[in-house]
Amino acid sequence: MAATDQSHKPSPTSLFQVYLRLRPPPSPLVQLTQQSLYPLLAPSERYLTVEAPGKESQDGMPTHITIHPPSDSRKRAVEKFAFTKVFEEQAEQIDIFRGTGVVPLIEGVLGEGRDGLLATLGVTGSGKSHTILGSKSQRGLTQLSLDLLYRSLDTQTLHSANHPSLIASLNATDASEAQIFSASGFLDNVYGDCLQEPSRSRAPTPMMVGNPSRSSLKVPHSSLKVHHSTGPRSQWSILSLDAGTPSPEETDSSVVKEDKAASVPNAEQTPNHMSSLPSQLSVWKLPIPRMTRKQAKVRFGDNLQDPAFTPSVPKRKLPQRPSALPQFPDISDLAFSVEPNAEYAILVSMYEVYNDRIFDLLSVPSNQKDLRRRHLLFKSTEASPDRKVVAGLRKVVCGSYEEALIVLETGLMERRVAGTGSNSVSSRSHGFFCVEVKRRPRGGLSNSWTGSQLTVVDLAGSERARNAKTAGATLAEAGKINESLMYLGQCLQMQSDSNDGTKPTLVPFRQCKLTELLFSNSFPSSSHHHATHTTHHRNAQKAIMIVTADPLNEFNATSQILRYSALAREVTVPRIPSVSIVEMAFSEIARLNEEVEILNVKLTEQEERRREAEENWQKAEEKAEQIEMEVREECWGEMERRTAEERRRWMGAWGEEADRNDEHLDRKLEILTQGIQIHEDAIDQDTRTTELENENEALRRKLEALERDLQCRSPTKAPRKPQLSSPSKDYGPAALGTALSKFNGMSLIDAAAYKAQSPGKTPGKKMRKLTARKWDLMDENEMDAFENHY
Numbered sequence: 001m002a003a004t005d006q007s008h009k010p011s012p013t014s015l016f017q018v019y020l021r022l023r024p025p026p027s028p029l030v031q032l033t034q035q036s037l038y039p040l041l042a043p044s045e046r047y048l049t050v051e052a053p054g055k056e057s058q059d060g061m062p063t064h065i066t067i068h069p070p071s072d073s074r075k076r077a078v079e080k081f082a083f084t085k086v087f088e089e090q091a092e093q094i095d096i097f098r099g100t101g102v103v104p105l106i107e108g109v110l111g112e113g114r115d116g117l118l119a120t121l122g123v124t125g126s127g128k129s130h131t132i133l134g135s136k137s138q139r140g141l142t143q144l145s146l147d148l149l150y151r152s153l154d155t156q157t158l159h160s161a162n163h164p165s166l167i168a169s170l171n172a173t174d175a176s177e178a179q180i181f182s183a184s185g186f187l188d189n190v191y192g193d194c195l196q197e198p199s200r201s202r203a204p205t206p207m208m209v210g211n212p213s214r215s216s217l218k219v220p221h222s223s224l225k226v227h228h229s230t231g232p233r234s235q236w237s238i239l240s241l242d243a244g245t246p247s248p249e250e251t252d253s254s255v256v257k258e259d260k261a262a263s264v265p266n267a268e269q270t271p272n273h274m275s276s277l278p279s280q281l282s283v284w285k286l287p288i289p290r291m292t293r294k295q296a297k298v299r300f301g302d303n304l305q306d307p308a309f310t311p312s313v314p315k316r317k318l319p320q321r322p323s324a325l326p327q328f329p330d331i332s333d334l335a336f337s338v339e340p341n342a343e344y345a346i347l348v349s350m351y352e353v354y355n356d357r358i359f360d361l362l363s364v365p366s367n368q369k370d371l372r373r374r375h376l377l378f379k380s381t382e383a384s385p386d387r388k389v390v391a392g393l394r395k396v397v398c399g400s401y402e403e404a405l406i407v408l409e410t411g412l413m414e415r416r417v418a419g420t421g422s423n424s425v426s427s428r429s430h431g432f433f434c435v436e437v438k439r440r441p442r443g444g445l446s447n448s449w450t451g452s453q454l455t456v457v458d459l460a461g462s463e464r465a466r467n468a469k470t471a472g473a474t475l476a477e478a479g480k481i482n483e484s485l486m487y488l489g490q491c492l493q494m495q496s497d498s499n500d501g502t503k504p505t506l507v508p509f510r511q512c513k514l515t516e517l518l519f520s521n522s523f524p525s526s527s528h529h530h531a532t533h534t535t536h537h538r539n540a541q542k543a544i545m546i547v548t549a550d551p552l553n554e555f556n557a558t559s560q561i562l563r564y565s566a567l568a569r570e571v572t573v574p575r576i577p578s579v580s581i582v583e584m585a586f587s588e589i590a591r592l593n594e595e596v597e598i599l600n601v602k603l604t605e606q607e608e609r610r611r612e613a614e615e616n617w618q619k620a621e622e623k624a625e626q627i628e629m630e631v632r633e634e635c636w637g638e639m640e641r642r643t644a645e646e647r648r649r650w651m652g653a654w655g656e657e658a659d660r661n662d663e664h665l666d667r668k669l670e671i672l673t674q675g676i677q678i679h680e681d682a683i684d685q686d687t688r689t690t691e692l693e694n695e696n697e698a699l700r701r702k703l704e705a706l707e708r709d710l711q712c713r714s715p716t717k718a719p720r721k722p723q724l725s726s727p728s729k730d731y732g733p734a735a736l737g738t739a740l741s742k743f744n745g746m747s748l749i750d751a752a753a754y755k756a757q758s759p760g761k762t763p764g765k766k767m768r769k770l771t772a773r774k775w776d777l778m779d780e781n782e783m784d785a786f787e788n789h790y
């Protein structure tokens, strides 16, 4: 025999106390009706036996179990596992509550200021939710813990209705950037529509307590019971109609039908303990007086940004009323005494870890269709630099057990559950339910809060894809669940390894969100408060793990969970010295095979999606091409139309321009013609002048010849004075002067006309030129004669 570890008592370094709870087989009726979930196994197939209590056992409770691999299994090793205690199939909820360390855990939260963590771990369908949340007839550890807390605090619990500044005061000291609501504010916010305005609601509220005239349900007074009232300013109380289904005379039947319908949670989301119709009608107390803006600010905190803000009231189905929820087991004999000079506030918050992300379960989507939720961060905040918290959660101040229960039910309706081949209502996320107990001196400073927290965790179950018959998103969820549980297993394994004291505890808890949330507060820390300059020492949390197992469930999955969660393990049938390694290798191979299976399914899905995307892409491309062609054609047509228009416009303009040019040219030609005329006239004058000069010259020569001739004929005759011009003939200076003056007069007239036609030209120059030419034509004598003559 090779024993890996004989000790099973938690060492002082143990992070968890680990309890094992075996679930009973389903009743014959359930087995018959749900054979897919509970295949009937022969008694010989039971592979798990509980060892008789040994010397070391507490309360005479067993602490060891042995598992024998089924005959068809490849594994032959018989393994023995040790736990803090083992609860067998017949154990009731109350046994678990009293027998595990839950009660001391609550005592630590109330008295020592030590955080407590209670979690369940097991294969899907092994009874985790049953243990933590209870069933139709039995309360779970969560409800029992809440009951014990409120019983112990009793009248020292503060109600936000009686202390208007409570929310603001809690807000001021909250380190997690939370949105803190009063219970009534939160419930108005979530169910307001169902509660306030029956006429607008699909399911009319059966009775309006504050306004009987609007009620459509007649209820005899005797049948009403007030279950809870939060004082004179209360806006909430819960009434129940204990008369069962009202008689037709008393009830508007349509209203009853509607109310029942409204009470039935969504089948997919219904936790098993809420799956049946309520046998009684619930009536939620109304009316809710209109709030002043100040009151609303206190109640809704930072959500109140719009001045016209009225709480958004998406239509929500009412959860079961607290009085319709199970009241058993009874723990009225249990209560802790608390500090008498302190007053307490209890804040409830809920979140789930889904696909390794944290989602607030109390943050109801404002739009029912908008199911996308914002995930939250687990981080250190300004007010909590050395300790991580889930930042931005909604927290509800619950003044009573009933209020806390309604909030719990509301959060559970948000949690992801789905029907799988292994469990008809299987949790698809790890659910966290947190109860913060805040304490301050009675009548002391309003912001001097201290406190600790109880966290109850309902882990999602590990499952084999083959057994669970899941596909698509549910299969992917299973992959994430198994992965996070594998990391949790590694952390727990480290704990069991370190129990023998040979190895230091080094827990690799930062591998995923789940282990971070479970383990990061397992170690003591000191936080320094900047505002007060004080250092607050925080104790390490106390943690309890309840492992649930179904001895008739699949061997591999169950043995794997037991293997890593047990405080100690013995292998009793070694085949080879390294058998445990081989075993682990086999189980690892099995796990990897499973992952491969999951990945194959995912791959097929992705391929299918890619194919669809490609087809869509192809279609989109074709469509785009067609649109492009249409646009091109349209543009082309438009361009042609515009070009033609432009051409027309241009041709018109061109024609006009050509006309203008023609006209201009015509005018120029006209001017030119006139200029030529003048020029021609000028030429005629010149010619005439030349002719006259020639003629004058000829005459002069003729005269000279005649004079010579005369002198030769009578030499006694005194020579006659040369005559410049013959009086008979008008070739003398007088005639020339007349001709010139004529010519000048003509030139002046023409110059004036020319000036009128071409204003830029000066006729003076021409005249001077012409004058100069006249002078040029005369010799000195003629010039003298000309001057004497004038």
Ligand SMILES: Nc1ncnc2c1ncn2[C@@H]1O[C@H](COP(=O)(O)OP(=O)(O)OP(=O)(O)O)[C@@H](O)[C@H]1O
Pocket (backbone or CB within 6 Å): 022, 023, 024, 122, 123, 124, 125, 126, 127, 128, 129, 130, 131, 135, 272, 423, 425, 426, 427, 428, 459, 460, 461, 462, 548
């Ligand atoms: N101890 C028990 N006594 C009676 N019924 C039980 C017990 N444990 C579990 N059951 C029943 O077995 C069924 C499955 O249990 P439960 O939903 O608690 O499993 P689970 O481990 O939470 O599964 P999952 O991980 O899929 O959420 C439920 O109908 C529950 O009532």
